[in-house]
Amino acid sequence: MGKKLLLKDDHIAGIQSYDVYRKNGGYASVEKAVKTMTTEAVVEEVKKSGLRGRGGAGFPTGMKWSFLAKPPGIARYLVCNADESEPGTFKDRYLMERIPHLLIEGMITSSYALGANTSYIYIRGEYYYVARILEKAIDEAYANGWLGKNILGSEYSLDLYVQIGAGAYICGEETALLESLEGKRGNPRIKPPFPAVAGLYGCPTVVNNVETIAAVVPIVNDGGDEYAKIGIGKSTGTKLISASGHINKPGVYEIDLGVPVEEFIFSDKYCGGIRGGKKFKAVVAGGSSVPILPADLILKTAKGEPRLMSYESLADGGFATGTMLGSGGFIVMDEDTSIVKNLWNFTRFYHHESCGQCSPCREGTGWMEKILHRILDGHGTMSDIDLLWDIQGKIEGKTICPLGDAAAWPVAAAIRHFRSEFEEYIKNPKSIKDVKHYYRLNNLQSA
Amino acid sequence: MKDIRFSEESMALVQRMMKRYPEGKHKSALIPILHIAQAEFDGWLSPEVMNYVASVMNIQSIEVYEVASFYSMFNLKPVGKCLIEVCRTSSCWLLGAEDVIRHLEKKLNIKVGETSSDGMFTLKSVECLGSCGTAPMLQVGADYYENLNLEKVDALVSRLKSEGKRKTYTDLPEPRTL
Ligand SMILES: Cc1cc2nc3c(=O)[nH]c(=O)nc-3n(C[C@H](O)[C@H](O)[C@H](O)COP(=O)(O)O)c2cc1C
């Protein structure tokens, strides 16, 4: 219990460099895979590990890999999703900055398993300096024979490139990412076809998150069964959690899936409790897109069982009383936080980031933002709450990509669990202390 | 007006970039090349610069415009030497992003979206930059400034002013080699 897999060498001085990384056992998974395993055998280990995508959706990685179409004579691609733009999420940056070679190693081993001879790491443009760190690691990997032609004297060849984005949350959505990688606007594609059949340049493509790819390294080194021993139920392995907000110790923590939420928030090993001795009010557990939960429901399920940091436990009770693990962006709020203002901030975000292809998302996010603004401006009416509820319901499930859902869920959850706060603002506009200030802030959007 | 032409070094990088993709797919290099162009031509993409990029890449100008206008990191209007981008989302907002923004507005005597009269600073508020654990934060060029308080903001502005240099996303300690 509590063994780190991804961040185990995090503390070693110089681990960013090839020499130090190699001395600490780096690139062993490439050696093992390329020299001793068939590509199918690598996929099999990943299946056995039970690893689920760490980008947010939690789809089983081994299964995703086995769906990859393999028409003869057609190139296949592995694309790493390093767009990391989900508010509250910063684990991929941490991993890439601290241990860049782990991602490069994971990319090589995974590309081998998938039979990809060219792979890309698509990284958000704001991480330009991180891209440089990765490129340096890639240079070193080429220089030491881990990339390029006939890796370790085998038949297998791989070229790996870092691709830089330019500021667009939607490019984290896998088909928007592929569009962007093709040099276009980041408009999500209609699925099917799925990327596994027609992805980058119309060729079969796997898109995986940074953390997912990094986890392939310990899985290949120690075997899928060993990995599956960590965690609980179908939540196997370790997970990087980005903890932020009103806590004493924000940061990136690698946890065994299944740690109790209460321990995660209050133990000194992790978040270290709420800042300034304040009371704990609410959590957004998996990045801004997942439903917010009040303190009582995040610590215990509706059935009264302790809530655990796992896919199943966090989702227990569905959206009525549960939430999602999502990207692991864990945002903690203290007693002074206004849920309505926070929701306005999120809704403004989704409105800003909507690509505009689907009317429900393009128009709905804008309307939700406007109505929340009206409430915060002291001009709300009780029917505004129902109107918000109605709009979110008309976005969810009715759009090309899941950004629509991601914009709808936070609104539904805030109303579901904190309706009285909306009512208080509407009944008693004076309870909004800094109306003017909010009005002005809203203008920021035009910037 | 200055002649729009990549430096020899940038041109070499641009040519290398276009070769990273399969035959006929060099349009994939558009976004990375626009970053290089923006850095080289005063921090923004004028129509002339976009047309130039189109000609270098042998694609239509409209293909460049539609991409440049989609992504928030591309500036379609002139900006100051230092573009100060303050994160305004979730965790930063919970921990005082508004105070940072208001302080900068006062200090620079501009509103969000504007450029200071000396052409030194443009203030922008942006969405989560993946640094929520060290909120509040802002970005100038390639650099992140984290765990901010108003004193740190003051010190940063003074430093940038005294350096007087343009900051770009591509400002890195070592040149790109790939
Ligand atoms: C709006 C939106 C934004 C997303 N952003 C990211 C992201 O920044 N990083 C990421 O890995 N996945 C993101 N995803 C999920 C990806 O579409 C995709 O499911 C994921 O990259 C698959 O990798 P995984 O199976 O390893 O998780 C996003 C999805 C949506 C709908």
Ligand code: SF4
């Ligand atoms: S749901 Fe929103 S972001 Fe997704 S494709 Fe439609 S308009 Fe674009």
Ligand code: FES
């Ligand atoms: S919320 Fe500001 S960096 Fe994430």
